Amino acid sequence: MLSSISHENINFDPNEQDIESIVLNFVSNSLKQNWIKSNSSLTIKKLTDGLSNILFAVYSHENNGVVVKIYGKNSDLIVDRQAEIRYMIYLAQFHTSPSILLTFNNGFIYEYLSGSPISNDDEKKSLLIARKLAEFHSIPLIDKQVKGQLVEKLRHYINLLNGTNEELYKRIKLSLSSYLNDISWLKITEDINKIEEIIDKKNSKWSNLTIVVCHNDTQCLNFLYDEKKTNKISLIDFEHCSRNFWLFDVFNHFIEYAGLDNEEPDYDNKYPKRNKQKQWLEIYLSNALFLNDKFEKQMSIDELCDLCDCLRAPIHLYWSLWSFLEALLNHQSMDKFDYVKYGRYRLKQYEKYKQDFFSSVN
Structure with a gap:
């Protein structure tokens, strides 16, 4: 199941000074979705700044976007990331999980859910x-x-x-x-x-x-x-x-x-x-x-x-x-x-x- 999702060989440092711009550019260049037309049409918002993850929402207009999930430091010791992705892919078939669109070395991108x-x-x-x-x-x-x-x-x-x-x-x-x-x-x-x-x-x-x-x-x-x-x-x-x-x-x-x-x-x-x-x-x-x-x-x-x-x-x-x-x-x-x-x-x-x-x- 994992092989069907595109992967980018890149690591993100959440402490990078310009991390939001870096994430925005990555989404724009990596996801060739119809709703992405240019950087200027995208908005980015930090959703959480937790231990296990740092989440950014990137969207072009309301209720139309993606979430970029960057794994927290050392969180791989606590969370089985491969199992997490496997479950999300499986549950998405039953419309119970957002679809994963792309993975990278220390995280993945999935569909934004409104609410x-x-x-x-x-x-x-x-x-x-x-x-x-x-x-x-x-x-x-x-x-x-x-x-x-x-x-x-x-x-x-x-x-x-x-x-x-x-x-x-x-x-x-x-x-x-x-x-x-x-x-x-x-x-x-x-x-x-x-x-x-x-x-x-x-x-x-x-x-x-x-x-x-x-x-x-x-x-x-x-x-x-x-x-x-x-x-x-x-x-x-x-x-x-x-x-x-x-x-x-x-x-x-x-x-x-x-x-x-x-x-x-x-x-x-x-x-x-x-x-x-x-x-x-x-x-x-x-x-x-x-x-x-x-x-x-x-x-x-x-x-x-x-x-x-x-x-x-x-x-x-x-x-x-x-x-x-x-x-x-x-x-x-x-x-x-x-x-x-x-x-x-x-x-x-x-x-x-x-x-x-x-x-x-x-």
Whole structure:
């Protein structure tokens, strides 16, 4: 699939003083689209300046353009870029991902999708997300594998942090790791092994849950709402895409209602009450075609909610480890957001709920 997309042998330095002009010229010269007539007809706007990516939108007029995605420094250790591109190409066939138009050495260009990110407190649009996510999960798996990748992802993160995978320590100054010296990577490693045992236990609820193509980063900001096309929701940012329980996406979405306004989000008060969860799930289940004859159809919505509350622990652990890695691999990011503090807070949330998960197999 990758061979069908054009590739340019070029690297972009996001810190280049004139990076916007460089990107603009590259798009104009590399993409021979009808809407590109000359440099003067193009507009460029920085969309994000994050850790994992730097995004620029280039467009000739409203709702007609492309996004240039430049990978963040060292982000290849955290994100499988080939898998990201492979998923986007696959999902585009189902009109669920923007099409990738061109790749370059440290990024790629894809179609611009119109719309605005959905706010965490917009309950009406959140219910539209329920339908969209159900449709997304109904897409067939990209391969014949049916085993989820949650533990695989957790283990990849912890192996970077505990030194089993030495690549992290080849790229950072060892002094930076002193910020995390008090964290027991061994204990977390043992917990991940325990999580795997619970998920894989034969005939348990977890082993019977349906595995789907999961987005795995279902915060509201990754859903765009197009005001001009009533009820149209688009999904963006497929870096964390993998095989997983469909319930991971659902309850990750609920957890992320707390937002990222500070390093200690209010997870307790922002987490939706049971009646709101059930309302959301009723819409989801009515659109989840993949569940027609699955194990979950035998469960009540309350039972699903009970089970999924237990998922809070591994979800918090996932984002805690991710946050520590982001801080270590790009220390300059700490000037904008304290990823170590955020990672520690999510680790506390994991500790708070982990026994719920460990006892869920009984």
